[in-house]
Amino acid sequence: MSHTVRIRSAAAGDVDAILSLLKPFAEKNIILERDKDNIFQHLQEFLVAEYDDRLAGVVCVHIYGEKLAEVRSLVVDPAYQKHGVGRLLVEGCEKWAKGLGVAKLFALTYVTGFFLKLGYRIVSKESLPHKVWTVCVHCARFADCDEIAVEKMLADTPIRPVAVMPIIEIDDA
Template sequence: MTHRILVRAAETGDVDAIHALLTPYAKKDVILTRDKDDVYQHLQEFMVAEYDGVLIGTAALHIYGSNIAEIRSLVVSPDYQGKRIGHLLVEGCEKMAAQLHVAQVFALTYVDYFFISMGYAVVPKESLPHKIWTVCVHCKKFGDCDEIAVQKRLSDAPIEPMQMIPILDITD
């Protein structure tokens, strides 16, 4: 039987599952710790991967400025890793960035090989905007960060339109 993996924007009903996906990897210091309030407050940044109604992956896109955003909180459930779901989530974040006209995305990561396979290049951490360190100060490893910075310039391919928004026609 074929099962469909759906990658979509997160909703409030996903917060518990997102938090449950993130927590084990936050405990291993692979990603930043995020409590449920934090996830709620940044919910518009999150994509989720759903398999038969169960959330099996998540990723978030955090915008820092007119031309740069970070992919963070990227996790695929251990039972489903290696099935291209991570790729789908990163592509979802890149699409969100492109739709918002953000030209570059970066990540701080230990899985540089994963990002490199998606067209990212390793860059010096110092080349990233200073604003990012306002988040990093909450990390235990601040000051001794051994993560690798990877960055990708999004292509100049045509941007797919945002989801249709109802239009109100007003006549005078």
């Protein structure tokens, strides 16, 4: 049986589904909690994955400047894990960020192996700019953070923006 995974920019009509996807992971303190207003306010930063037309995953890319962006709130519905959805979401982030001219992506994660397979490398959290930590103060684990920082160079120097986020489709045969 063949399946189609499509990565696209999030739309206003996706907010309730995004909230539903994020909530169980936030309750387990795997990601920071977001409410509906926060998702609407940052909607332009979200990409979603549709697996056979069902919302299967979500990711957020927060831009800090032309040199740095963060992969945030990466979540794949457990029913769709191990189908390449997370990888496609991160690749979508990379294409989108590169298209905006961002030189480097980073993430704070508990699943370093996943990011290492995608070409990221482990870095010291202290190597990240101070402004990165502004949302971390809202985390229950802030005082004793056990996440690992990973980063990937998209370009040696900021690149010239190209086009808007293309739609990515694959057939999962």
